[in-house]
Amino acid sequence: MEKSVCNFSPLKELLKKELAGISKEVNIGLQTLESDNFCILSQLATIKDQFEKVETVAASFYLNCYLSPFTDKFLDISTAIQHLSHQRHGALIVIERNNPLDPFIRPGTPIGASLTHSLLESIFYPGNPLHDGAVLIRANEIFSAANVLPLSAIVVGEKKLGTRHRAAIGLSERTDALVLIVSEETGKVSFAMGGVLNQIITSSSPII
Numbered sequence: 001m002e003k004s005v006c007n008f009s010p011l012k013e014l015l016k017k018e019l020a021g022i023s024k025e026v027n028i029g030l031q032t033l034e035s036d037n038f039c040i041l042s043q044l045a046t047i048k049d050q051f052e053k054v055e056t057v058a059a060s061f062y063l064n065c066y067l068s069p070f071t072d073k074f075l076d077i078s079t080a081i082q083h084l085s086h087q088r089h090g091a092l093i094v095i096e097r098n099n100p101l102d103p104f105i106r107p108g109t110p111i112g113a114s115l116t117h118s119l120l121e122s123i124f125y126p127g128n129p130l131h132d133g134a135v136l137i138r139a140n141e142i143f144s145a146a147n148v149l150p151l152s153a154i155v156v157g158e159k160k161l162g163t164r165h166r167a168a169i170g171l172s173e174r175t176d177a178l179v180l181i182v183s184e185e186t187g188k189v190s191f192a193m194g195g196v197l198n199q200i201i202t203s204s205s206p207i208i
Helices: 009-033 041-067 073-085 117-123 161-175
Strands: 090-094 109-112 136-140 141-147 177-181 189-193 196-199
Touching: 009 041, 009 090, 009 161, 041 073, 041 177, 041 196, 073 090, 073 117, 073 189, 090 161, 090 189, 109 117, 161 189, 161 196
Parallel strands: 090 136
Antiparallel strands: 090 177, 109 141, 136 141, 177 189, 189 196
């Protein structure tokens, strides 16, 4: 199924706009430095905020690029995580890419159903017996649910990550899988790939 699709125009245009804004602020800062009567600390704070925003936009853009070669259902996935985020329903979603994941996952409950955003959301509804584990997506199918992933020992700052985030990073450290996480505490959405955790945009509409 692998194909090259990375042309999500709205996100790409937003990314260009944010980068252009950063470039403008940098140029203003350079001009300000020519004068001894001005301080650029406030501009540096603005640039820092803009960098954080552009990083989130870029992560959202590349998430879709990473998903599209391996599933035609990336819009359903995107819609589901937006809804789960809004409702603060915790979720852990694994998208299998090139590496077979069977050796790294303790299998849960077989599903074998076509992927739809409503089915994906219902699995993670609080009280559903399958909601605590990870959903495994293969191509356009929800292959299984309530899977157990290997945990990473990674620590961020002085605080250990929650179990979902450690599981996502743990699997992504060992395979090329892309793992989506929705925090039930904050509603924030992130994805792990290559052992790195990235936060992505959430809004009332799909991210594509």
